[in-house]
Structures are given as structure tokens and as C-alpha cells.
Amino acid sequence: MDISKLGEFGLIRRLTDDIKPVNVSTVYGVGDDCAVMHYPDKEVLLTTDMLMEGVHFDLTYIDLFHLGYKSAMVNISDIFAMNGTPRQMTVSMALSKRFTVEDMEMFYKGIRAACGKWNVDIVGGDTTSSYTGLAISITCVGEADKADIVYRNGARETDLICVSGDLGAAYMGLQLLEREKSVYYQQVEEAKKKGDRNMLGQLAQFQPDFSGKEYLLQRQLKTEARGDIIHRLREANIRPTAMMDVSDGLSSELLHICSQSHVGCRIFEKNLPIDYQTAVMAEEFNMNVTTCALNGGEDYELLFTVPIGDYDKIEMLDDVRLIGHITKESLGRVLVTRDDNEFDLKAQGWNPLS
Amino acid sequence: MDISKLGEFGLIRRLTDDIKPVNVSTVYGVGDDCAVMHYPDKEVLLTTDMLMEGVHFDLTYIDLFHLGYKSAMVNISDIFAMNGTPRQMTVSMALSKRFTVEDMEMFYKGIRAACGKWNVDIVGGDTTSSYTGLAISITCVGEADKADIVYRNGARETDLICVSGDLGAAYMGLQLLEREKSVYYQQVEEAKKKGDRNMLGQLAQFQPDFSGKEYLLQRQLKTEARGDIIHRLREANIRPTAMMDVSDGLSSELLHICSQSHVGCRIFEKNLPIDYQTAVMAEEFNMNVTTCALNGGEDYELLFTVPIGDYDKIEMLDDVRLIGHITKESLGRVLVTRDDNEFDLKAQGWNPLS
Numbered sequence: 220m221d222i223s224k225l226g227e228f229g230l231i232r233r234l235t236d237d238i239k240p241v242n243v244s245t246v247y248g249v250g251d252d253c254a255v256m257h258y259p260d261k262e263v264l265l266t267t268d269m270l271m272e273g274v275h276f277d278l279t280y281i282d283l284f285h286l287g288y289k290s291a292m293v294n295i296s297d298i299f300a301m302n303g304t305p306r307q308m309t310v311s312m313a314l315s316k317r318f319t320v321e322d323m324e325m326f327y328k329g330i331r332a333a334c335g336k337w338n339v340d341i342v343g344g345d346t347t348s349s350y351t352g353l354a355i356s357i358t359c360v361g362e363a364d365k366a367d368i369v370y371r372n373g374a375r376e377t378d379l380i381c382v383s384g385d386l387g388a389a390y391m392g393l394q395l396l397e398r399e400k401s402v403y404y405q406q407v408e409e410a411k412k413k414g415d416r417n418m419l420g421q422l423a424q425f426q427p428d429f430s431g432k433e434y435l436l437q438r439q440l441k442t443e444a445r446g447d448i449i450h451r452l453r454e455a456n457i458r459p460t461a462m463m464d465v466s467d468g469l470s471s472e473l474l475h476i477c478s479q480s481h482v483g484c485r486i487f488e489k490n491l492p493i494d495y496q497t498a499v500m501a502e503e504f505n506m507n508v509t510t511c512a513l514n515g516g517e518d519y520e521l522l523f524t525v526p527i528g529d530y531d532k533i534e535m536l537d538d539v540r541l542i543g544h545i546t547k548e549s550l551g552r553v554l555v556t557r558d559d560n561e562f563d564l565k566a567q568g569w570n571p572l573s
Numbered sequence: 574m575d576i577s578k579l580g581e582f583g584l585i586r587r588l589t590d591d592i593k594p595v596n597v598s599t600v601y602g603v604g605d606d607c608a609v610m611h612y613p614d615k616e617v618l619l620t621t622d623m624l625m626e627g628v629h630f631d632l633t634y635i636d637l638f639h640l641g642y643k644s645a646m647v648n649i650s651d652i653f654a655m656n657g658t659p660r661q662m663t664v665s666m667a668l669s670k671r672f673t674v675e676d677m678e679m680f681y682k683g684i685r686a687a688c689g690k691w692n693v694d695i696v697g698g699d700t701t702s703s704y705t706g707l708a709i710s711i712t713c714v715g716e717a718d719k720a721d722i723v724y725r726n727g728a729r730e731t732d733l734i735c736v737s738g739d740l741g742a743a744y745m746g747l748q749l750l751e752r753e754k755s756v757y758y759q760q761v762e763e764a765k766k767k768g769d770r771n772m773l774g775q776l777a778q779f780q781p782d783f784s785g786k787e788y789l790l791q792r793q794l795k796t797e798a799r800g801d802i803i804h805r806l807r808e809a810n811i812r813p814t815a816m817m818d819v820s821d822g823l824s825s826e827l828l829h830i831c832s833q834s835h836v837g838c839r840i841f842e843k844n845l846p847i848d849y850q851t852a853v854m855a856e857e858f859n860m861n862v863t864t865c866a867l868n869g870g871e872d873y874e875l876l877f878t879v880p881i882g883d884y885d886k887i888e889m890l891d892d893v894r895l896i897g898h899i900t901k902e903s904l905g906r907v908l909v910t911r912d913d914n915e916f917d918l919k920a921q922g923w924n925p926l927s
Contacts, residue, residue: 246616250833251725252654252817253618253715262600263617264607267697267712269665273704300606311623311710343621349708350627356665356699356710358621361607371605463606479604 287329390515392439486543641683744869746793840897
């Protein structure tokens with residue numbers, strides 16, 4: 220259905236009418252000039268992210284459900300990265316004329332699946348039009364006890380550096396998708412040049428074979444925020460001294476923690492958690508897998524530091540890897556390679572403005 | 574300076590480094606995964622707005638300072654429209670390559686001027702790139718005592734309908750700017766066709782003469798949120814029963830209040846506040862000035878209802894006009910014209926998705 224049939228308010232009603240808030244902190248949701256929330260006993264956390272078509276996502280290989288899911292998850296991830304609990308979300312989008320009501324329903328379905336997973340209430344947003352493409356802006360509100368909030372600036376000398384899950388897979392997934400896309404369009408171009416309508420018909424039905432690479436695609440297309448790690452850290456009675464989520468790449472994030480905490484770091488190549496599929500794919504692409512793990516973005520794993528006294532507790536945690544330790548600032552930010560060489564860590568991660 | 578020289582984090586530092594929070598509710602601002610706020614005794618208000626180049630603004634006639642100012646003010650206006658006090662703001666923007674560091678400094682200067690006026694702290698945001706044009710998304714957080722919050726759904730039969738300032742001027746300002754722009758480009762086209770380089774040189778220097786129409790331009794380009802009205806209502810001990818800000822047009826907003834409050838309304842054409850310049854301009858454009866006042870958007874005035882017992886107090890307030898009253902829902906939403914005809918109010922205001 221054409222969106223102009225519903226107009227702005229009709230579309231908003233269609234997308235949000237059956238939303239029922241689940242959090243006591245949500246006083247009033249969609250439908251007024253503002254959402255209203257109540258946080259008498261907690262600190263309020265606020266984060267926002269903007270995603271632009273052509274820059275952050277490519278609708279030739281991510282569908283609108285997964286785009287919605289991912290857009291919500293990357294914001295939820297920022298709340299977890301402060302050791303908080305996500306509670307409310309606003310969803311703004313600007314759409315060009317090529318999108319239908321059904322498209323937006325699919326996008327919202329993805330948003331709501333992510334919010335449902337972590338009990339986040341959709342409390343507002345803005346729905347408007349765009350000249351070209353789709354622009355998404357999401358804001359997430361969360362809560363935390365003051366004493367529980369973990370900033371980037373709390374890492375201290377001798378702290379252990381930990382990371383959840385594995386690294387580089389989301390980036391390899393993106394490389395894979397981009398390769399398939401470019402191969403596909405090459406074939407289409409060739410078929411057009413030859414006027415081969417038969418071939419064009421086949422290409423229209425074409426689905427690339429991603430078998431054996433499912434994990435890479437999942438990491439790129441179905442982003443998950445690591446709230447499970449936050450819960451398990453709490454259960455294990457571990458309070459990180461510094462934490463952030465890995466969105467731009469491990470190196471870049473670790474340098475943020477070092478510069479904001481005024482410390483150095485020493486991480487070990489051999490300890491970096493890398494999935495088997497990531498390693499295989501890197502080889503196929505003739506890329507250095509360590510570089511992918513250090514600089515590939517969008518893993519949305521948690522990078523955190525804990526006091527050295529928590530060593531035994533951390534060792535007991537599934538899916539958390541100890542990758543190094545914090546040092547004096549004067550010792551620099553160092554990567555120790557498998558063959559015991561030392562390199563300065565550089566942020567070569569994703570920079571949208573470079 | 575080219576933005577790629579600074580990169581994302583360099584640009585953010587440049588724009589936000591000297592920001593000093595002024596509100597006690599701001600615990601931590603720019604620089605971590607989330608901003609942190611503290612609201613032990615108040616309800617938290619949250620609003621967000623997205624502005625897209627080519628849809629919401631045209632950089633041929635609004636400069637980046639005023640665009641920043643307006644982007645911030647329209648969000649601040651939403652907090653006032655709940656009878657709240659604005660406190661924090663996040664600023665997200667996606668920019669195409671044609672923007673320089675100096676451009677973004679100018680945009681931020683506008684944002685900061687608006688925030689400075691109402692003591693709002695910039696606590697975060699997202700800065701990224703866009704394929705085409707400029708996209709802006711702003712989120713504003715405010716506070717209010719629970720008992721003070723004014724929703725759209727509180728209007729009751731016999732309540733008086735009031736509006737601040739005057740209506741239709743921002744819309745006439747837009748018409749004026751668009752006319753001048755189209756005349757200008759026609760002249761350029763003609764000069765190009767004739768190869769008249771002399772004429773082209775003159776046109777490059779051309780400044781349209783807006784004398785006598787300054788107020789219309791100011792209303793379109795230098796949006797102000799009516800926090801002054803909120804303060805004066807408090808001083809006068811008036812608590813509106815329903816309120817919203819006029820962004821899409823008076824008719825559209827009044828219909829929101831009626832449908833959410835389950836009431837009807839009766840407003841009088843002769844009472845609509847219209848500035849002299851708006852009236853003159855409407856005549857020049859051969860437009861019905863009442864239609865402009867009812868359906869022209871972007872005035873950002875406050876539309877509110879008060880109990881009939883507040884009649885005397887409202888009469889005493891400068892810059893607030895009584896335009897009608899609330900009726901039973903079954904009596905409909907009615908405009909009474911100067912010649913005592915009655916018409917159904919229709920929302921013909923701005924709809925970005927129509």
C-alpha cells in the first residue's frame with residue numbers, strides 16, 4: 220500500500236497502535252508531544268544512533284526486518300555497555316517514496332522483535348519523508364543504579380582486559396555480501412550486454428550459496444546486544460572497571476578506554492577470540508585475520524576491564540575471553556603478536572567521516 | 574577544512590569539547606556510550622524530531638546557524654508543550670561530503686545558541702556521513718512535576734481554547750522565500766540562455782529586497798519556542814487542561830486535542846491572531862489569510878485549553894488570544910466565520926507523507 224494513503228498519522232497509528240508498555244518507568248508512550256518516564260531511584264541512561272542508507276546499510280542484502288532488528292539492537296547495546304538495563308526507545312525514520320506501508324511494517328516488526336527480546340518499550344519517534352533513501356535515528360533510554368554504571372574512564376593499571384564472544388565475523392560477513400553483490404551485478408551487466416534474456420531471468424531468481432558461512436552472515440545481519448553477558452557478570456559478582464561495546468572495531472574501542480582512563484594496554488594476538496568461519500573467510504579473501512579481529516566493526520561484543528583479583532571469576536565465565544591487561548600510560552598501547560613482536564595499536568576501524 | 578581531516582571523533586571533539594553542563598540533572602554528557610542523567614523527583618520528558626534536507630529545509634535560503642537554532646528549538650518546543658522544562662539534548666547529523674568543518678561549527682553554534690537560551694545541556698549524539706544531503710535528528714529531554722504535565726487528552730467541555738502569538742506568518746515566510754528563489758533561478762536561466770555574463774555577475778551578488786516582510790522571514794527562519802508563555806502561565810497560576818505546540822498547523826493540532834480528549838470545538842475566525850504582514854502577504858499571493866492561519870505550519874506557538882473559570886486570568890495575559898471553546902464531541906469541530914457561517918475544521922496542514 221502506498222504510504223500517502225495513510226499519511227503520517229495514519230502510518231504511525233498502524234505501526235504503534237497495539238504497543239503496550241511493559242516497564243513501570245514508562246508513564247506515557249506514543250501519542251503526545253513527548254513520552255513521559257519516571258525514574259525516582261535510578262540514573263537515566265540515554266543513547267542515540269543514526270543509520271543512513273548507502274552508508275550504514277545496503278537494502279540489496281539486508282531486509283527491512285533485520286534492518287529494524289539491528290537498528291534497535293545497536294542502541295540497546297550502548298545501554299548494556301554502561302552496565303544498564305534498556306527500558307524505552309524512540310524510533311525516527313525518513314523514507315523516500317519507494318517504501319510501502321508493508322515495508323515499514325516489516326521494519327517495525329524487526330524493531331519490535333529486538334525490543335521484545337529485552338523488554339524495551341517503544342514510546343515515540345518521528346516519521347517523515349526523505350528525498351532519497353531511508354534514514355533511521357533511534358534513541359534508547361535505560362536505567363542503572365548509580366554505583367553500577369561503568370564508564371570508559373575507570374580502567375586501572377593491572378586490570379584485566381576481557382572481550383565477549385568473538386571478533387571480526389560481522390566484518391567478514393560484510394565482505395562476503397559485498398563480494399556476492401559485485402559478482403552478481405557483473406553477471407547482470409554481461410547478460411545485458413549480450414542481450415541474454417534467458418540468463419537475466421535466471422539471475423533474477425539467483426540466490427548465492429552461503430553454506431558454511433552462515434555464522435558470518437548472522438553476525439552481520441542479525442546483530443545481538445550482549446545483555447546476557449551483563450547478566451552473567453552480575454551473577455558472578457563482577458563489576459567491570461571500564462566497558463564499551465565493540466561497534467567500530469576492538470582497537471578503536473580499546474584506545475578510547477585507554478585515553479579516557481589515562482592508561483596503556485597490552486593485548487595478545489594469540490588470545491583474540493576468532494571464530495573458525497572468520498579465519499577461513501579471511502584466508503579466502505587473502506586478509507590478515509588478526510587485522511579483521513582488531514579493526515572489523517559491528518561485532519557489538521562487550522569490551523571491558525576488571526580488577527586482577529577477579530581473574531578466577533572471569534576464567535569461569537563462558538564466552539568471555541581474557542585478551543590482555545592494562546598498563547601504565549607511559550608504556551603505550553601494545554599488541555603482542557604470536558611471535559612475540561610488539562606493535563603499537565592503531566585505530567583503523569570504521570570511520571564514517573574519513 | 575575538509576571533515577575527513579578530523580574524522581568522526583576529531584569533529585565531535587571540535588564541536589563539543591568546551592561544553593559545560595549547567596543542569597544538576599546532567600550527570601555525564603558527551604564522551605561515553607550513553608549520557609547519564611538523574612531525575613529523582615521529576616517525571617522525565619522525551620521528544621525527538623528528524624529534519625531532512627530538501628524536505629524540511631532548503632539550504633539556499635536558511636543558513637546553517639539558523640538551521641541549527643531551529644532544529645534545537647522545535648524539540649525544545651515539544652518539552653514546553655507538555656508544560657515541562659527542557660534540560661538535555663542529543664544532536665545527531667549525517668552529512669554529505671560537501672559540508673566542511675566550518676559548516677558544522679556554524680550549525681553547532683546555532684544549536685548551542687538555542688540551548689543556551691533555555692539552559693539545555695548537549696549530552697551526546699551521533700555524527701556520521703550521508704550519501705546525499707544533510708539529515709538531522711535531535712532528541713530533547715525535559716522534566717516536569719507529575720501534577721504539572723499537560724497532555725493532549727485533558728480538554729473538557731466549556732474549556733476555553735487559547736493560542737499564543739500569531740499564526741500563519743512562518744508559512745507566509747516560506748512562500749515568500751520560495752517565490753524569490755524561483756524568480757531568481759528563472760532570471761539565472763534567462764541570463765544563461767542569452768549568454769549575458771554581465772547579468773549573471775549581477776545575479777551572483779543579488780540580494781532580494783525583503784523590507785516590510787522581515788517578520789515573516791524571522792518567523793520562518795528564526796523559530797522560537799514559547800517558554801516565555803509557559804512561565805507566564807505558571808506565574809498567573811493557570812494550568813492548561815490540554816496543550817500542544819503548533820507545528821503542522823492550528824487545525825491539525827486542534828483536531829488532535831479534540832480526538833484525544835473526546836470533545837468537539839468551536840473556534841471563531843474573527844479571533845484568530847494574524848499579524849499585519851501575514852495579512853498583506855496573503856493578499857499579495859491571492860491566498861485566504863484564514864486558511865494560512867489555520868493550516869500554515871511551523872509557527873511553534875502554543876495551543877492550549879483552560880477551564881472557563883480562568884477567563885479573567887487569560888484576558889490579562891499579553892500575547893495570548895482566546896479563539897473559541899471546547900464543546901461536546903457530538904457537536905463536531907467547527908469554525909465560525911466572520912459572516913456567521915459554520916464549517917467543519919479539516920486538517921490540511923503539512924503532512925510529510927502525503
